[in-house]
Amino acid sequence: MRILVTGGAGFIGSHLIDRLMEQGHEVLCLDNFYTGHKRNILKWLDHPYFELIRHDITEPIRLEVDQVYHLACPASPVHYQFNPVKTIKTNVLGTLYMLGLAKRVQARFLLASTSEVYGDPDVHPQPEEYRGNVNCTGLRACYDEGKRVAETLAFEYYREHKVDIRVARIFNTYGPRMLENDGRVVSNFIVQALKGEPLTVYGDGSQTRSFCYVSDLVDGLMRLMNGEYIGPINIGNPGEYTILELAQKIQNMINPDAELVYKPLPEDDPKQRQPDITKAKTWLGWQPTVPLNEGLKLTIEDFKHRLGK
Ligand code: NAD
Ligand code: UDP
Numbered sequence: 001m002r003i004l005v006t007g008g009a010g011f012i013g014s015h016l017i018d019r020l021m022e023q024g025h026e027v028l029c030l031d032n033f034y035t036g037h038k039r040n041i042l043k044w045l046d047h048p049y050f051e052l053i054r055h056d057i058t059e060p061i062r063l064e065v066d067q068v069y070h071l072a073c074p075a076s077p078v079h080y081q082f083n084p085v086k087t088i089k090t091n092v093l094g095t096l097y098m099l100g101l102a103k104r105v106q107a108r109f110l111l112a113s114t115s116e117v118y119g120d121p122d123v124h125p126q127p128e129e130y131r132g133n134v135n136c137t138g139l140r141a142c143y144d145e146g147k148r149v150a151e152t153l154a155f156e157y158y159r160e161h162k163v164d165i166r167v168a169r170i171f172n173t174y175g176p177r178m179l180e181n182d183g184r185v186v187s188n189f190i191v192q193a194l195k196g197e198p199l200t201v202y203g204d205g206s207q208t209r210s211f212c213y214v215s216d217l218v219d220g221l222m223r224l225m226n227g228e229y230i231g232p233i234n235i236g237n238p239g240e241y242t243i244l245e246l247a248q249k250i251q252n253m254i255n256p257d258a259e260l261v262y263k264p265l266p267e268d269d270p271k272q273r274q275p276d277i278t279k280a281k282t283w284l285g286w287q288p289t290v291p292l293n294e295g296l297k298l299t300i301e302d303f304k305h306r307l308g309k
Helices: 011-022 038-044 084-105 141-161 185-195 214-226 243-254 278-284 292-307
Strands: 002-006 026-031 050-054 067-070 108-114 165-170 199-202 208-210 233-235 240-242 260-263
Touching (some): 002 011, 011 026, 011 038, 026 038, 067 084, 067 214, 084 108, 108 214, 185 243, 199 243, 208 243, 214 233, 214 278, 243 292
Parallel strands (some): 002 026, 067 108, 165 233, 199 260
Antiparallel strands (some): 208 240
16 A cells, blocks of 8 residues: 655654554654654655655645655644644644645545544543543643644544544554653653663653553554544543653663752643553453563663763
């Protein structure tokens, strides 16, 4: 198959491309390199079945493909809040153009949505039926509301134009190739511990997250794309940890003497997050297999290598 991956030079996109290339597909990687990097896809650049397209999805583009994995959008609060209007354009205009492309060539279209559509949830764990608690004027809204509109667009293209959609709600994912300056908690703590800097815990660290290793996530996305269930469907690891527990875990794995410092909690930071993955188990036969300790070990190795430690 010929498969388009938008955001393919990013963290999740590049791992997905590795799997698709290994399966023998022809892959088009489209990216504007805002948070993505050529080094993530370097090994495929000379491959005859691989094509790299530098393009910003807020502009239309014509391509002929069988499937579209639509991942292009900065995922870390630091990056999506840097230019919030651009984040909205990427989610709204970008998704609109990519759905238009899928409609024109009758490609199957998978949207990488997010657990952020649940906002600061007052239902725990979060099932897909939960409609969320998003502050539509807050600092995270450009991303949260952007993704909510992206889901709406996908479902309207499905109802009105019969586009063959799939919608994945991705929960916090980590692994090798996360950016060093990404600002997300796993990469921050690992980089800080490796550099001998204090680990920055926001708030009192009692807020929770559930961390999914990237290979598990990619497996879930591919099952969704190639199955019959449309979604929306949660894909994440239900293992739930407080941020303080995560800091202590990484501290113990890298440098037990590393200091913890407490910084103010960012605005609208969700207090708890844990996916209910009943649907993924039922419809995709999927559940995560990589325990947090093992995934962290692999991620730490990658950062050590990149930081020359
Ligand atoms: P990432 O920032 O590493 O990757 C995003 C990629 O999209 C980058 O390569 C970036 O350069 C590209 N991009 C951004 N704006 C673009 C534009 N306008 N035109 C073309 N390319 C553009 O992030 P990631 O963690 O790999 O996330 C991938 C997708 O998964 C995103 O849609 C994100 O919202 C979703 N997601 C990720 C997580 C997570 O924990 N990593 C959680 C929920 C949802
Ligand atoms: N966080 C933290 N220290 C950091 C970075 C993040 O304590 O250096 C916290 C952040 O406030 C949030 C959690 O870790 O409660 C996860 O943050 P991340 O940005 O990774 O993801 P998101 O908030 O989008 O789930």
